[in-house]
Amino acid sequence: MTTVNWWKTLRAVPSWVYPSMLGVFLLVLPxxxxxxxxxxxxxxxxxxxxxxxxxxxxxxxxxxxxxxQVAMYAAGAYTAGIIAMAGVTDILVQLLAAGLAALVVGILxxxxxxxxxxxxxxxxxxxxxxxxxxxxxxxxxxxxxxxGLSGIPGATLLGFQLTPTHFYLTVVTVAILWFAAFRNIIxxxxxxxxxxxxxxxxxxxxxxxxxxxxxxxxxxxxxxPAGLAGALFANLDLFVSLEAFGFHVAxxxxxxxxxxxxVSVYGAVLGAAVxxxxxxxxxxxxxxxxxxxxxxxxxxxxxMSGGVAGVARTFVARLDRAAGLxxxxxxxxxxxxxxxxxxxxxxxxxxxxxxxxxNRVLTDVSLRAxxxxxxxxxGPNGSGKTTLLNLVCGYYRRDAGEITLDxxxxxxxxxxxxxxxGVARTFxxxxxPPSITVRDVVASGRxxxxxxxxxxxxxxxxxxxxxxxxxxxxxxxMLRLVGLEDVADTExxxxxxxxxxxxxxARALVAEPKVLLLDEAxxxxxxxxxxxxxxxxxxxxxxxxxxxxxxHNFGLVLSLADEIVVLARGSVLASGTPSxxxxxxxxxxxxxxxxxxxxxxxxxxxxxxxxxxxSS
Amino acid sequence: MTLIYAxxxxxxxxxxxxxxxxxxFVASRSFNFAQAQLMMIGAFVAYTGYVTLGLPAIVVxxxxxxxxxxxxxxxxRVAVRPVADHQTQLITTLGFGTVLTGLAQLIWGSQPLDVPxxxxxxxxxxxxxxxxxxxxxxxxxxxxxxxxxxVYNRRMxxxxxxxxxxxxxxxxxxxxxxxxxxxxxxxxxxxxLAGLMGFFIGPKTFAVATLGSALALxxxxxxxxxxxxxxxxxxxxxxxxxxxxxxxxxxLGSEFSNLSVFLILILVLMLRPTGLFGQIQERTV
Numbered sequence: 001m002t003t004v005n006w007w008k009t010l011r012a013v014p015s016w017v018y019p020s021m022l023g024v025f026l027l028v029l030p031x032x033x034x035x036x037x038x039x040x041x042x043x044x045x046x047x048x049x050x051x052x053x054x055x056x057x058x059x060x061x062x063x064x065x066x067x068x069q070v071a072m073y074a075a076g077a078y079t080a081g082i083i084a085m086a087g088v089t090d091i092l093v094q095l096l097a098a099g100l101a102a103l104v105v106g107i108l109x110x111x112x113x114x115x116x117x118x119x120x121x122x123x124x125x126x127x128x129x130x131x132x133x134x135x136x137x138x139x140x141x142x143x144x145x146x147x148g149l150s151g152i153p154g155a156t157l158l159g160f161q162l163t164p165t166h167f168y169l170t171v172v173t174v175a176i177l178w179f180a181a182f183r184n185i186i187x188x189x190x191x192x193x194x195x196x197x198x199x200x201x202x203x204x205x206x207x208x209x210x211x212x213x214x215x216x217x218x219x220x221x222x223x224x225p226a227g228l229a230g231a232l233f234a235n236l237d238l239f240v241s242l243e244a245f246g247f248h249v250a251x252x253x254x255x256x257x258x259x260x261x262x263v264s265v266y267g268a269v270l271g272a273a274v275x276x277x278x279x280x281x282x283x284x285x286x287x288x289x290x291x292x293x294x295x296x297x298x299x300x301x302x303x304m305s306g307g308v309a310g311v312a313r314t315f316v317a318r319l320d321r322a323a324g325l326x327x328x329x330x331x332x333x334x335x336x337x338x339x340x341x342x343x344x345x346x347x348x349x350x351x352x353x354x355x356x357x358x359n360r361v362l363t364d365v366s367l368r369a370x371x372x373x374x375x376x377x378x379g380p381n382g383s384g385k386t387t388l389l390n391l392v393c394g395y396y397r398r399d400a401g402e403i404t405l406d407x408x409x410x411x412x413x414x415x416x417x418x419x420x421x422g423v424a425r426t427f428x429x430x431x432x433p434p435s436i437t438v439r440d441v442v443a444s445g446r447x448x449x450x451x452x453x454x455x456x457x458x459x460x461x462x463x464x465x466x467x468x469x470x471x472x473x474x475x476x477x478m479l480r481l482v483g484l485e486d487v488a489d490t491e492x493x494x495x496x497x498x499x500x501x502x503x504x505x506a507r508a509l510v511a512e513p514k515v516l517l518l519d520e521a522x523x524x525x526x527x528x529x530x531x532x533x534x535x536x537x538x539x540x541x542x543x544x545x546x547x548x549x550x551x552h553n554f555g556l557v558l559s560l561a562d563e564i565v566v567l568a569r570g571s572v573l574a575s576g577t578p579s580x581x582x583x584x585x586x587x588x589x590x591x592x593x594x595x596x597x598x599x600x601x602x603x604x605x606x607x608x609x610x611x612x613x614x615s616s
Numbered sequence: 617m618t619l620i621y622a623x624x625x626x627x628x629x630x631x632x633x634x635x636x637x638x639x640x641f642v643a644s645r646s647f648n649f650a651q652a653q654l655m656m657i658g659a660f661v662a663y664t665g666y667v668t669l670g671l672p673a674i675v676v677x678x679x680x681x682x683x684x685x686x687x688x689x690x691x692x693r694v695a696v697r698p699v700a701d702h703q704t705q706l707i708t709t710l711g712f713g714t715v716l717t718g719l720a721q722l723i724w725g726s727q728p729l730d731v732p733x734x735x736x737x738x739x740x741x742x743x744x745x746x747x748x749x750x751x752x753x754x755x756x757x758x759x760x761x762x763x764x765x766x767v768y769n770r771r772m773x774x775x776x777x778x779x780x781x782x783x784x785x786x787x788x789x790x791x792x793x794x795x796x797x798x799x800x801x802x803x804x805x806x807x808x809l810a811g812l813m814g815f816f817i818g819p820k821t822f823a824v825a826t827l828g829s830a831l832a833l834x835x836x837x838x839x840x841x842x843x844x845x846x847x848x849x850x851x852x853x854x855x856x857x858x859x860x861x862x863x864x865x866x867x868l869g870s871e872f873s874n875l876s877v878f879l880i881l882i883l884v885l886m887l888r889p890t891g892l893f894g895q896i897q898e899r900t901v
Contacts, residue, residue: 065706112885119647120885122706123836127878130833134871247829251714258707290718297711298695301704 007319016183019266023176030165039168041280043236046175049272050229052256053182053265054222059254060262061186061194062218067250068109068125072102072223074132074245076230081149081240082142091155091162091170094231102227106220114215121219132245148241155235171232178225181458183265185221188457188464189471192436192444194218199433206393206427207511208419208448221454248290252279255293258300261309270308344371344546345406345422345514347392352401354387361387362570364401369515369563374537374547376557379567380590385550386428388567389517392548393425394418405514420448422514426504426521432492438503439488442475445507478506482536498529505536515546522553534560558582566590618746619862625751627858628758629820632813633835634842634850635761636806642769642845643802646705650691650713652831654807657716658684658814659823660724663731681811687716688807692800713828720825731818750819757816761809762851834861837881843890856880 026042051069058066076098083097105128113124136143143149155162155170162170185191193214197204201211234240252275260271279289347369354362362384369375377385391398394415403410410418424445432441456464479485482502487495492503501521508516518537522530530553537560541547551557557564558578565575568590574581581587636651658680665676695708733750740747821827838857842849857877864876 063703065703065710067710109882112882115885119706119836120840122649123833123840124878124881124885126829127833127837127874127881130830130874131878134874137871138875247826251710254707254710287722288718290721291715292718294711294714294716294718297714298708299711301708301711302694302698 004322011320019179023172026172027169030168041276043168043171045273045276046171047229047232048253048256048276049269050175050178050225051253052260052272053179053268054225055253055257056262056264056268057182057222058219059257060264061191062215063198064114064215064219065122066125066219066222067122067254068128069222069226069253070245070250071125071128071132072105072226073230073233075101075105076227077234077240077244078136078143078149080231080234081152084152084234085149089153089156091157091235094155094235095174095228098227098231099224102223102230103220106223107216110216110219114212114219129245129247129250133242136242146242148239150239152234152238152240154238167235174228174232178228179265184458184460185454186265188468189443189447189452190454190457192440193447195433195436196444200431202395203431205415206419206425207445207507208416210414210416217454251290251293251297255296259296259308264309267309340512340543342512342540342543342545343514344544346370347515347546347548348404349388349392350402352391352403353399354391354396355399360570365567365570365572367565367572367575369546369548371546372541372544373562374541374549374560375563375565376549376551376561377565377567378551378554378557383567384570385567386519389425389519389548389550392517393423423517424508424511424513424515425517426501426508426519428519430497430500430504432500432503434493436492437489438484438492438495439472439475439479441492441503442478442506442510443471445510446471446474449511474510478510481539482506483532498525501525502533509540513545515548516540518547518549520550520552522551522556530556617743619866620859621747621751623859623862624855625747625754625820625858626862627855628754629817629831630834630838630857631758631851631854632761632817633831634838634854635758635765635847636810637835637839638845638847638850639802639806644799646696646702647709648806649706649709649832650716651806651810652835653713653716653828654684654688654810655814655817655831656720656823656825656827657687658811659731659818659821659827660720661811662815662818663729663823666732677812677815680815681808684811684814685804685807688803688810689800692803696803713832717825717828724823724825726825728822728824731823733819750816754816754820758851758854762847765847834877837877840881841884
């Protein structure tokens with residue numbers, strides 16, 4: 001019991017306090033006169049930690065294996081060294097120039113590297129490391145070539161010469177500032193966006209995130225700390241040589257990242273400390289270091305996917321549960337929550353066709369979905385319902401036909417652009433990113449509603465805070481609407497299927513879309529859940545949204561839809577009001593099975609459909 | 617002409633790396649970062665067999681093939697099978713490759729070792745250019761291997777099964793194909809081939825522990841030019857890389873050879889990301 005209380009007190013302290021305490025400790029360390037070897041060890045560790053944190057941003061968060069951080073480190077070091085030789089010794093200018101140089105390298109290599117799947121960035125960035133010696137020897141007169149760049153004048157700050165202690169403080173300060181910035185990026189919607197992207201690029205683009213831009217921003221931003229580390233390194237020994245930028249260092253940094261936990265902010269410090277300490281211990285480690293780094297990568301990848309930080313996180317979560325800090329248990333859908341007025345859009349699909357190779361999936365399909373109405377799309381398996389949704393969202397290119405939203409044609413644009421026009425959707429199999437809370441999942445749907453820059457997140461500007469507040473507020477409203485407010489702080493991926501479907505609806509709705517596409521939202525739900533879902537859909541419709549519902553549950557469709565389009569073998573078989581469709585003999589033949597008594601429609605269902613129609 | 621021969625034989629080395637990448641890629645959709653290190657081990661084993669132990673050539677070839685096949689089998693078991701997603705496989709195979717590099721350094725040292733080749737020692741003259749027998753051997757080996765693999769994939773049941781797997785492994789399982797066994801076999805075969813390749817590349821590149829990373833990258837560029845999964849593409853890509861590298865080194869200076877290959881990689885990725893022989897795939901939800 002006492003342990004629990006003790007834990008509660010510890011957890012009541014905001015999480016950023018602990019790393020800050022480490023930062024303060026490192027800042028006051030010189031007072032204790034620890035000696036040269038200790039301060040040097042701290043400096044080297046922090047320099048490596050900067051490189052590793054860049055790797056974490058790109059590998060752990062943006063999900064891209066990039067091994068080229070060492071090349072950016074080299075770019076930073078040589079930039080700082082060369083401008084110092086030219087007389088610019090101010091450390092601030094050097095840091096700025098080195099950071100920018102690294103950023104440019106990051107952007108220039110990230111753009112081509114990210115065009116093609118995961119390995120191409122790994123390889124292009126790996127290639128960078130191979131190029132470092134070549135480029136250094138091409139510019140030999142500036143870089144010193146193989147011999148290294150020696151005789152760099154000592155760093156100054158605003159005209160004052162820095163003593164070793166001052167320089168130590170500079171290194172610690174730069175590291176603290178970078179880690180604070182890193183933490184602020186991750187603890188913002190950008191951090192959530194990274195998680196969403198990692199789970200599924202399809203999902204990310206469906207909420208309007210540009211997959212390419214997010215990956216690039218993660219990778220290119222990750223170059224900046226490596227550049228800063230380079231500037232610090234150049235001033236540490238006032239000597240820069242090729243030895244510091246080989247594959248050996250690259251794999252060491254990667255090993256530190258995996259060891260500390262790639263998907264973490266402070267794991268980088270831990271991983272860097274271990275690798276740096278081990279490297280400094282003995283010469284024999286140098287000899288075996290590649291074997292050890294390789295084993296770190298191998299074991300890290302196989303055994304503990306989260307690194308030390310991941311293990312710590314699991315432990316914290318367990319203690320939290322033991323201490324009863326996490327709320328549990330779902331609630332019933334809240335009927336009280338009023339939905340804001342939504343301006344639905346008129347979606348028109350005209351004469352659309354699509355074939356995959358020789359297989360014609362859709363032939364000349366047209367439909368019209370009006371604001372404030374539910375248009376249901378039904379048909380047997382393989383009749384092309386989901387394909388039609390995917391065409392609307394831009395996942396596929398159509399062969400012929402036109403799709404317009406409020407009269408403006410939706411070209412075969414990138415998926416995230418279509419999402420930004422106001423088309424939101426849910427998926428047949430709910431796509432929920434792991435290890436983020438229910439509230440954050442919903443908030444991720446607002447990514448496009450209000451733009452927010454990395455800089456805003458780092459500096460925590462008033463605008464950032466306002467947006468963050470609104471994200472949270474709107475997410476909570478949506479959660480109340482679908483009845484998930486009691487599980488808002490639970491890890492979303494642990495929810496049962498019914499709740500995950502509701503969660504997807506909430507995420508789609510939070511962006512206030514003009515058109516909402518629901519892909520088999522009710523499949524796998526029990527009766528009570530279907531009831532709740534139907535209620536929610538009605539209220540969204542009444543708020544003015546245009547809803548397209550792909551659904552197999554015929555009873556639900558009849559009771560919910562204002563307009564039904566029946567697809568069969570890729571063409572429109574019939575369309576009309578629920579009672580038209582329910583009485584259409586062709587639909588009965590095609591969809592429900594001719595003369596099959598067992599699937600005859602329940603009269604009560606038809607009656608319900610008729611009532612529904614008259615009431616709306 | 618001599619320069620072209622040099623380029624083609626160097627390109628054949630890269631094409632061989634690309635073949636290794638492709639076999640694994642086609643069979644399991646994963647990327648084996650340690651492929652080039654397998655070949656490096658093959659070259660070292662060839663050196664040990666030939667120079668240290670003084671074994672006859674045919675024994676050396678078999679020895680290299682068996683040893684590297686065993687290493688590849690271990691690789692599949694420890695770095696590929698236990699890891700579900702391809703992103704993590706990149707890290708684990710890179711880790712395995714790093715271990716191999718480290719071990720090679722410990723066992724064979726970091727100085728390049730000259731691996732001799734059976735057959736004529738001095739260069740021969742062909743169409744007005746000079747080339748060594750091992751260079752000709754490399755070019756022939758890469759072309760023959762690609763042709764054999766192509767025929768195998770088209771004609772044999774297990775070849776078709778591998779192609780089916782690369783399309784959709786779940787569907788392949790449902791058709792009664794033992795996906796795991798085939799993926800394992802693919803690794804073993806790449807190991808076997810890498811051993812053979814190591815024997816051939818040793819005379820060209822020397823056996824040196826740092827061989828792995830350079831080969832891995834150039835082999836990847838060959839693959840990117842040719843298109844993932846295309847064996848002919850990888851061959852053509854390898855030759856392009858080899859020729860560009862030799863010409864850049866000759867006319868611009870050796871420090872420009874890597875740089876020019878890198879520029880080609882960037883150009884290909886920007887202009888035709890699927891490679892010259894690759895196919896565009898539509899995304900699915």
